Amino acid sequence: MTTGDGADLYAALDIGGTKIAAALVDGHGAVRLRARTATPAGGGAAVLTAAAGLLEGLGTARVRAVGVGAPGVVDPETGRVVSATDVLPGWAGTPVKEVLAHRLGLPVAVVNDVRAMANGEARAGAGSGYHRVLHVSVGTGVGGALTTGGRLEHGAHGTAGEVAHLLVPERGPVPCGCGRRDHLEAVVSGPAIEATGDARHAGSVLGRALAGLLCVLDPDAVVLGGGVAQIGAPFIDAVTTAFQAEALPPLRATPIVPARLGTDAPLVGAALLAKAGTSQWSVR
Structure with a gap:
């Protein structure tokens, strides 16, 4: 080819x-x-x-x-x-x-x-106009990542920005990937929504979780991606409404925006990560 x-x-x-x-x-x-x-x-x-x-x-x-x-x-x-x-x-x-x-x-x-998805959205997608961004992906599972100035933050143990295992005050219809049912992933993932048929409730739970999490992270924006986010307004509006109802006043204007690159985001992000590394590899 x-x-x-x-x-x-x-x-x-x-x-x-x-x-x-x-x-x-x-x-x-x-x-x-x-x-x-x-x-x-x-x-x-x-x-x-x-x-x-x-x-x-x-x-x-x-x-x-x-x-x-x-x-x-x-x-x-x-x-x-x-x-x-x-x-x-x-x-x-x-x-x-x-x-x-x-x-x-x-x-x-x-x-x-x-x-990888976050890197793509931060450099070439919905997060490119913001400095510090929390990226959340909701699909078969739930994942998260942080970028600052277009660069990934890994944290001390490689888990910076992860959201799947946040505790929620209810029992999900499916287990989280770790096996527990009181984690965010057990309530808002694609399989959980399929089991309940209620994308709005899942969105509300995610919005409330973000209201607490953003008190700690205080990003400029949240980019919401993954297959579930493609449901569109019923899910994203529920996330935003619940977030704004629960968040501290200074945080309520934080934009929650849909990912722009779709299923290409992890591919673009992985490729641009490889590109960024070539300058380092070339001098070793």
Whole structure:
């Protein structure tokens, strides 16, 4: 395959429990080519073999580096999955960076998948006009990430911005990825909404949780993405209404805005992360 010009490209992978998406992205964050496949069973080795095969199918001759968004808590230095839920069995401990760098012969950067989404929205999407942003993704699971000045904040243990395990005062219809039912993910995730049929209630619970969380983080904006956010007004309006009713007065004007890049956000974010790393790798 060809993209039709001689520009440098950056490869991106978005690894999930049901699918793996791959793309070639230019230095401005524009997706040139895409591919996807079902996530195979068999643990980390099988998943990375399928992921590498997708990129090789797109062609890597002009690719300078690879960015990966992966589920679980990821050590951004080593690119190893520190911990993961059963959404992707056998994934915890997988040395994503090491395996893909060896297979593809390219520099590889790896972050949590929601952080990849946040990086894309912060640099080329809905968060690009704000300095400090909390990014929340609501889909099969619930995730969060923080960016400041367009850069990801990882925190001391790689979990800065995570929201899934916030305690809520009710029992969810499905378990959180960790197994508990009194966590935010158990109440507002896609499967939870499917079980109750009530997106507005889920939005209200999320809005109340954000009202407390923003007292601590005090961001300039919240970017709301993921599959559930694509429900649109019934969900996002419920989040905003509940947030404004519960938040401290100085926080009530904090904008809660829908993500702009859709399902491309983690791919764009992973690719731009890889691009940012090339200047560092080139001087080592």
